[in-house]
Amino acid sequence: MNRPLRRVAAACGLLMVLLLLNLNFIQVIKADEYRDDPKNARVLLEQYDRERGAILVASDPIAFSRETGDKLKYLRIYADGKLYAFATGYYSHIYGRSGIERSEDSILSGNDDRLFVRRIVDLLTRESTQGGTVKLTLNAAAQEAAYKGLAGRRGAVVALEPATGRILAMVSTPSFDPNELADHSGTKVTNAWQRYTEDDQMPLLNRAFNQTYPPGSTFKLVTAAAALSSGRYTPAGAVPGPARLDLPLTNVDLPNYFNGTCSPNSQTTTIKRALEKSCNTTFGAIGMDLGDEVLRKQAEAFGFGERFEVPLPVVASIFPSDLNEPQTAQSAIGQFDVRATPLEMAMVVAGIANQGVVMKPYLVEEVRAPDLDVLSRTDPEELGRAIRPQVAADLTAIMISVVDNGTATNAQIDGIDVAGKTGTAQVGVGKNPHAWFVCFAPADDPKIAIAVVLENGGSERQIEVGGNLLAAPIARAVMEAILGR
Numbered sequence: 106m107n108r109p110l111r112r113v114a115a116a117c118g119l120l121m122v123l124l125l126l127n128l129n130f131i132q133v134i135k136a137d138e139y140r141d142d143p144k145n146a147r148v149l150l151e152q153y154d155r156e157r158g159a160i161l162v163a164s165d166p167i168a169f170s171r172e173t174g175d176k177l178k179y180l181r182i183y184a185d186g187k188l189y190a191f192a193t194g195y196y197s198h199i200y201g202r203s204g205i206e207r208s209e210d211s212i213l214s215g216n217d218d219r220l221f222v223r224r225i226v227d228l229l230t231r232e233s234t235q236g237g238t239v240k241l242t243l244n245a246a247a248q249e250a251a252y253k254g255l256a257g258r259r260g261a262v263v264a265l266e267p268a269t270g271r272i273l274a275m276v277s278t279p280s281f282d283p284n285e286l287a288d289h290s291g292t293k294v295t296n297a298w299q300r301y302t303e304d305d306q307m308p309l310l311n312r313a314f315n316q317t318y319p320p321g322s323t324f325k326l327v328t329a330a331a332a333l334s335s336g337r338y339t340p341a342g343a344v345p346g347p348a349r350l351d352l353p354l355t356n357v358d359l360p361n362y363f364n365g366t367c368s369p370n371s372q373t374t375t376i377k378r379a380l381e382k383s384c385n386t387t388f389g390a391i392g393m394d395l396g397d398e399v400l401r402k403q404a405e406a407f408g409f410g411e412r413f414e415v416p417l418p419v420v421a422s423i424f425p426s427d428l429n430e431p432q433t434a435q436s437a438i439g440q441f442d443v444r445a446t447p448l449e450m451a452m453v454v455a456g457i458a459n460q461g462v463v464m465k466p467y468l469v470e471e472v473r474a475p476d477l478d479v480l481s482r483t484d485p486e487e488l489g490r491a492i493r494p495q496v497a498a499d500l501t502a503i504m505i506s507v508v509d510n511g512t513a514t515n516a517q518i519d520g521i522d523v524a525g526k527t528g529t530a531q532v533g534v535g536k537n538p539h540a541w542f543v544c545f546a547p548a549d550d551p552k553i554a555i556a557v558v559l560e561n562g563g564s565e566r567q568i569e570v571g572g573n574l575l576a577a578p579i580a581r582a583v584m585e586a587i588l589g590r
Contacts, residue, residue: 153177153198158213158236158475160193160205162243168193168206170236173289181206181287187280188252191311192241192417192468195283199294205239205468208416212237212472212480219480235475242266242470242483246586247274247553254579259560261312261447264583267455267551269485270464272415274555274583275448277312279304314419317444318558321530322383323541324439326453326500329376331403332391333496338376340499346374350386352431359389359434362529377503381511383527385438392437397428400437406491407453407463409445415468422449440531447556450543452488455554457500458524458545461492500524505548513542515577518590522548525580527573537561542576546584553587555580 156179160168167189170179181196183189194204202210211217215236244264251262255278264274285297301309310316332338346367350359361367367374367384379387392400404410404424413419425432425442435441448466456463464485471482492500504524508516512527525544532538540562545554557576584590 152214153179155179155215156235157181157196158215158238160209160213161238161240162189162245162248165245167241168196168283175289177289180289181283183283183287186282186284188248188276189243190280190283191277191313192243192275193283195286197286197294198289199291200286200298204417205241208414209239209469209472212239215475217480219474237475237480238473238477240470240473242271242273242468243275244273244587247583248276250274250582250586251276251557251579252278252280254557254582255559258562259306259312260558260562261316262555262557262579262583263313263447263451264553264555264587265451265455265464265466267458267545267554268464270455270466270488271470271485272466272468273553273587275313275468277310277314279306279308281308311417312558312560313447314415314417315446317420317422317446318539318541318560319443319530319532320439320445320450321528321539321541322385322439323450323453323526323528323543323556324437324443324445325380325383325388325528326457326504326526326543327404327407328388328392328395328400328437329380329500329503330407330457330492330496331395331399332376333499334403334492335395335399337394338391340377340503341375343373344376344379344387345372345390346379346384346387347372348386350389350434352389352434354429355431357431359385359431359438361385377506380503380526381507383512388437389434392433393430395437397426397433397436400424400433401426403491404443406489407456408449408488413448413466415448415466417468419448419466420446422446439528447558449556450541450558451554451556454504454524454526454543454545454556455551456491457497457504458548458551458554459497460494461490461497463488463491501548504544508544512573513544513577515573516542516544516581516584518546518581518584518588521546521584521588521590523581523584524548525577527577532561540576542573542580544577544580544584546588553584555583 157170159166173180194206196206213236251274261277348366401424409422409424412421422445436443465488467483472480507513508523508525513525516523516525523546528541530539540559542557545551557579562575
């Protein structure tokens with residue numbers, strides 16, 4: 106064979122090798138990506154050719170599939186779409202999946218390995234393959250109370266069962282209608298998507314799990330927990346309580362939100378009194394005394410710094426690092442660069458309610474096969490102990506006094522002790538601060554722990570008013586829904 110022919114043969118051999126490599130790359134390495142690509146028409150038709158499983162709250166389907174008779178055989182339907190939008194998510198032939206529709210897709214679609222035998226039986230009997238069912242932990246009455254209370258304002262509510270971590274309510278507003286994104290009309294879906302994504306109120310943002318806020322005075326619970334856990338402070342012991350706290354390294358002082366000292370005619374007060382009145386100076390002083398590392402460790406014990414999957418992804422809440430003294434004082438009252446999700450602040454009060462033990466939050470109660478056999482059930486799991494039982498008891502007693510005698514009187518429920526804390530977070534010059542309220546009840550046998558945040562819901566003049574007037578009544582309605590009041 107002469108040299109030109111050998112070169113041609115070598116080139117053909119190289120091309121053959123490259124072709125085989127490319128085929129393996131496409132069929133093996135990229136197979137999952139191509140299969141899951143929403144633009145893959147064959148896979149799309151296959152997905153819509155089977156009945157997708159339902160998502161349940163109690164025994165009621167809040168997402169289910171209905172036969173249509175068109176090219177895409179089944180249409181996804183969302184009952185009370187806006188109410189449960191951030192739990193169910195959407196199932197769209199253009200924009201894919203979100204929420205439980207995404208995290209539990211293998212069960213809902215029927216592709217989960219635990220349903221393999223079922224698929225084989227369906228194949229042999231020529232029955233249509235169906236998806237499994239996902240039951241959520243949400244309580245319908247609590248969810249409705251939270252949604253009604255927010256009334257479309259920018260904000261979020263999260264309610265937990267302290268002893269287990271079950272998520273009883275998870276609402277973010279403004280919300281969206283997943284039915285509009287599940288429609289089979291491409292034009293309707295793209296128009297809805299454009300409307301939602303261009304809305305400056307960001308209705309597709311899950312503020313409960315994926316937005317962090319300065320927690321303001323609600324973070325004073327974490328600072329108080331660190332102080333009482335240190336052994337150097339007691340609820341009734343004397344602590345600084347001036348009208349203004351001198352901050353080192355700066356000419357700026359830290360004032361209280363009200364004029365005057367924390368206790369009348371005195372430069373000192375108690376932690377109990379300071380939480381009742383939400384005194385900035387007391388907790389700023391305690392924060393500087395303890396140091397930023399102590400505060401950070403206490404915050405992390407409650408879940409700060411950790412990303413959660415419930416199974417929906419939850420962004421990490423943040424306590425900043427490398428703080429100087431003024432920054433530590435500001436951080437101790439939930440300002441500077443401290444940021445928390447509503448879920449995280451619900452975990453803080455749930456941990457206090459649960460005698461100091463923080464439970465891992467979860468949204469999925471159980472997963473069922475198409476024949477309703479239970480495939481798995483979520484067992485409660487401890488995240489860790491944040492504080493000793495005695496510290497939790499001390500904080501509970503103080504938080505009851507905050508509701509009975511302090512800044513959170515609008516959370517009172519006749520015949521039930523409610524433990525709570527208001528908070529308002531400054532967010533910049535010319536903007537109303539965020540209004541917070543966190544609580545649990547009944548204080549002696551906690552069934553529910555709640556965090557409420559209203560964006561720009563506070564008042565520049567009376568800082569704690571937003572938490573008491575606006576956020577606390579929402580929490581009270583959710584508590585009454587769970588407690589049957």
